Amino acid sequence: MQNKPSRSLLTYAIVYLIFLYAPVMLLPLFAFNNSAIIALPLSGFTFHWFGLLWQTKALHEALYNSLMIALITSIGSTTLGIFAARAAARYEFPGKRGIMGFIMVPLVLPEIIVGVALLVVLIQLGMSLSAWTVIIGHVLICTPFSIAILQSAFNNMDRSLEEASMDLGENRIGTFFRVILPLVTPGIISSLLISFTISLDEFIIAFFLTGTDATLPVYIWSQLRFPARLPAIMALGFLMVVLSFILLLTAEYFRRRANRITGNSTSSEESIF
Amino acid sequence: MSDSKSSSFKRIFPTMTPDGWSGLKLVSPPFVYSLLMLAAPLVLVFLLSLWTQNYLELDRTFTTANYKEALSEKLYQTLMIRSLTISGIVTAVTVLLAYPIAYYVAFFGGKRKSLWLLLITIPFWTSYLIRVFLWKVILGYNGVVNGSLMGLGFIEEPLSFILYNANAVVITLAHAWAPFAILPIFVSLSRIDHSLLEAARDLGDGPIRRFFRVTLPLSMPGVVAASLIVFIPTVGDYVTPKLLGGTDGLMIANMIQIQLGKANNAPLGSALAVSAMIIVASISIAFVLINRKFLKTKT
Numbered sequence: 425m426q427n428k429p430s431r432s433l434l435t436y437a438i439v440y441l442i443f444l445y446a447p448v449m450l451l452p453l454f455a456f457n458n459s460a461i462i463a464l465p466l467s468g469f470t471f472h473w474f475g476l477l478w479q480t481k482a483l484h485e486a487l488y489n490s491l492m493i494a495l496i497t498s499i500g501s502t503t504l505g506i507f508a509a510r511a512a513a514r515y516e517f518p519g520k521r522g523i524m525g526f527i528m529v530p531l532v533l534p535e536i537i538v539g540v541a542l543l544v545v546l547i548q549l550g551m552s553l554s555a556w557t558v559i560i561g562h563v564l565i566c567t568p569f570s571i572a573i574l575q576s577a578f579n580n581m582d583r584s585l586e587e588a589s590m591d592l593g594e595n596r597i598g599t600f601f602r603v604i605l606p607l608v609t610p611g612i613i614s615s616l617l618i619s620f621t622i623s624l625d626e627f628i629i630a631f632f633l634t635g636t637d638a639t640l641p642v643y644i645w646s647q648l649r650f651p652a653r654l655p656a657i658m659a660l661g662f663l664m665v666v667l668s669f670i671l672l673l674t675a676e677y678f679r680r681r682a683n684r685i686t687g688n689s690t691s692s693e694e695s696i697f
Numbered sequence: 698m699s700d701s702k703s704s705s706f707k708r709i710f711p712t713m714t715p716d717g718w719s720g721l722k723l724v725s726p727p728f729v730y731s732l733l734m735l736a737a738p739l740v741l742v743f744l745l746s747l748w749t750q751n752y753l754e755l756d757r758t759f760t761t762a763n764y765k766e767a768l769s770e771k772l773y774q775t776l777m778i779r780s781l782t783i784s785g786i787v788t789a790v791t792v793l794l795a796y797p798i799a800y801y802v803a804f805f806g807g808k809r810k811s812l813w814l815l816l817i818t819i820p821f822w823t824s825y826l827i828r829v830f831l832w833k834v835i836l837g838y839n840g841v842v843n844g845s846l847m848g849l850g851f852i853e854e855p856l857s858f859i860l861y862n863a864n865a866v867v868i869t870l871a872h873a874w875a876p877f878a879i880l881p882i883f884v885s886l887s888r889i890d891h892s893l894l895e896a897a898r899d900l901g902d903g904p905i906r907r908f909f910r911v912t913l914p915l916s917m918p919g920v921v922a923a924s925l926i927v928f929i930p931t932v933g934d935y936v937t938p939k940l941l942g943g944t945d946g947l948m949i950a951n952m953i954q955i956q957l958g959k960a961n962n963a964p965l966g967s968a969l970a971v972s973a974m975i976i977v978a979s980i981s982i983a984f985v986l987i988n989r990k991f992l993k994t995k996t
Binding site: 433434441443444447448451465503505507508510511514515516517518520523524526529532533534535537540541542544545547548560561567571621625627628631632641644645658660661668669671672 | 805
């Protein structure tokens with residue numbers, strides 16, 4: 425194997441990264457641009473659009489709804505994820521492949537199908553749409569991600585620690601809470617952060633299942649139709665990029681610590697994906 | 698669990714171990730949740746697709762009329778074929794563009810592999826809606842591309858083939874799904890045993906022959922996974938065609954939403970959704986079968 429890449433491959437990699445970053449790079453440009461029209465050339469620097477965000481009440485309500493939904497979703501999907509990941513990592517049981525595969529199905533199902541299916545059920549049951557119906561859908565699509573993250577945390581855990589605890593007289597439940605859970609805590613935090621981020625950004629299911637309480641993406645969608653509202657949306661997008669960047673780095677930090685604590689550093693590169 | 702209960706289960710599952718029971722008990726909360734919130738709703742969607750909407754009332758006699766309409770009506774046919782075509786092109790473009798970058802990171806990433814993967818994923822942790830909208834800004838009539846090209850004097854009139862049509866949808870989706878294609882290919886490339894590549898070289902294969910005869914076949918599981926991960930969800934994409942597709946770029950998901958919303962014909966919407974799912978599943982299975990010789994797991 426040659427150890428040095430050909431120059432054309434490296435050039436390609438850089439051009440590709442520029443392609444990936446092209447849309448996001450525009451955000452700061454238009455977020456601080458002193459013009460009501462989203463177009464080049466830029467006209468001047470302003471903080472006006474951020475001030476506008478501060479005054480928009482509908483936005484604050486949408487943000488509050490989204491944060492609550494994302495918080496409850498992340499706790500729900502991580503809890504379900506702990507059950508499934510622990511079962512898959514520790515036990516062999518009949519139908520394991522089928523059951524685990526079925527729980528992971530939302531990963532390969534178009535979100536619109538999940539949205540349509542839940543909407544149809546809720547209408548037939550005569551239930552009204554609310555933040556809770558959005559949460560039901562979000563837990564469904566976030567659980568597979570939680571499982572993927574937690575499974576690697578449980579898999580990397582050294583079984584002998586668990587056996588030592590049992591040998592020293594701790595029962596199963598005590599062992600779980602006092603030995604296993606602390607060892608996988610970084611995985612749990614990483615799972616909470618990832619499902620929080622997914623829920624916060626999810627649009628289609630929220631669009632179908634939200635009642636009067638719009639979530640942040642549903643609010644953004646409603647604003648995209650009005651050209652005058654767009655610069656403020658750019659400012660909002662810029663803030664969100666910065667925030668999710670911080671969230672992602674935190675999640676990444678805990679994931680690496682998870683792999684270090686459980687004593688497995690070799691799998692750190694592929695585990696999350 | 699009582700003994701009598703477990704012994705009756707033991708008759709059904711004679712090989713069941715205590716560990717098996719613990720595993721089943723543990724997995725049951727997420728499994729039951731999926732059954733209630735996913736399997737049951739999907740069954741109901743299927744039932745609904747066999748019923749008929751009469752204004753406000755639902756006629757519960759079984760009929761295949763919705764499917765006949767979904768599959769024979771010209772408009773729905775066009776939308777379905779367009780959705781599949783656009784997704785097919787998006788899948789091919791995304792996977793072809795992603796392969797070299799995955800190859801680069803897997804073989805030449807060195808100690809910076811994690812950094813590269815992080816760099817690739819960061820732009821995708823931002824609002825999907827805003828990302829899609831920004832493509833509208835890039836491709837628009839006085840957008841970034843047209844503005845720069847006109848400013849530099851390359852063109853005199855804005856290029857119109859890049860907004861409000863299928864091309865814009867393809868570009869935007871190929872961008873939106875890039876990391877989902879890169880990661881599986883990267884994983885399968887990283888798993889290739891380097892001694893196989895050295896063996897091919899020692900036996901006289903040049904770089905190109907070696908790539909097509911060793912590297913590519915061994916990375917096919919990643920390519921197949923990447924293709925399915927991109928193809929399946931993009932068929933059902935709603936946002937991109939609505940924002941960038943114009944009237945010639947609308948896809949089947951937009952029609953499903955119209956039937957459930959404005960048109961108030963949930964049974965027809967369900968029939969469209971079920972048809973789309975069956976068609977997509979068949980294509981995916983066929984795709985896996987065509988590539989099955991690459992997917993055999995080594996023992």
